Amino acid sequence: MASSVSPVIPVVNQQQHPTNDAAAGGPPNALLSFVSNVTQTVRNILSNRRPWTELIDRSAFSKPETISDATSRIRKNYTYFRINYLTIITCALGVSLITHPFSLLLLATLLAAWLYLYLFRTSSDAPLVIFGRQFSNRETLGALIISTVLVIFLTSVGYVLVSALMVGVAIVCIHAAFRAPEDLFLDEQDSPATGFISFLTGAASNGVAASHMVSARV
Numbered sequence: 001m002a003s004s005v006s007p008v009i010p011v012v013n014q015q016q017h018p019t020n021d022a023a024a025g026g027p028p029n030a031l032l033s034f035v036s037n038v039t040q041t042v043r044n045i046l047s048n049r050r051p052w053t054e055l056i057d058r059s060a061f062s063k064p065e066t067i068s069d070a071t072s073r074i075r076k077n078y079t080y081f082r083i084n085y086l087t088i089i090t091c092a093l094g095v096s097l098i099t100h101p102f103s104l105l106l107l108a109t110l111l112a113a114w115l116y117l118y119l120f121r122t123s124s125d126a127p128l129v130i131f132g133r134q135f136s137n138r139e140t141l142g143a144l145i146i147s148t149v150l151v152i153f154l155t156s157v158g159y160v161l162v163s164a165l166m167v168g169v170a171i172v173c174i175h176a177a178f179r180a181p182e183d184l185f186l187d188e189q190d191s192p193a194t195g196f197i198s199f200l201t202g203a204a205s206n207g208v209a210a211s212h213m214v215s216a217r218v
Contacts, residue, residue: 077185
């Protein structure tokens with residue numbers, strides 16, 4: 001009696017192997033995501049600024065009677081024009097850095113070093129090797145911190161940043177002291193989730209996440 005033999009069906013391993021798509025989320029994509037988030041945050045902040053025509057309304061300027069009056073004006077005007085004032089301070093910093101290209105180059109190099117040598121590096125990346133010596137994440141972080149301190153305090157970068165910040169703050173204080181806030185609708189306060197408060201909240205949450213990442217890598 002002939003026995004029927006069922007054909008053997010080959011078993012194909014359906015296990016999926018990781019592709020290079022997973023590696024595509026490395027530093028380039030992380031950098032693009034970082035730039036996109038920063039751009040979107042800046043757009044959201046600038047959308048809450050007051051009209052510049054209100055800021056430079058000549059009919060609203062008057063000399064403060066006392067120092068307390070000037071202080072009150074600064075407080076009220078900052079509450080109302082805070083996004084505009086922060087924009088002015090940022091522009092002062094930008095102009096100062098543009099007029100000092102060496103300081104701008106140092107800051108750009110320092111930022112690029114932090115982004116590519118530490119912040120956007122993953123555990124799958126090859127260890128950092130310089131002059132034949134391999135550096136761990138802890139050593140890389142220490143070198144970046146020392147480099148940052150040296151660039152800020154031992155070069156002209158610190159002086160440029162501090163002086164530009166002082167000029168920007170002085171412009172804001174002078175404007176706010178001489179700008180009468182009586183015509184401003186100071187009762188229109190932004191909700192806690194909008195405007196500059198949301199930026200601070202987002203920055204705080206990102207800072208916590210970054211600190212967890214740094215502590216985990218160290």
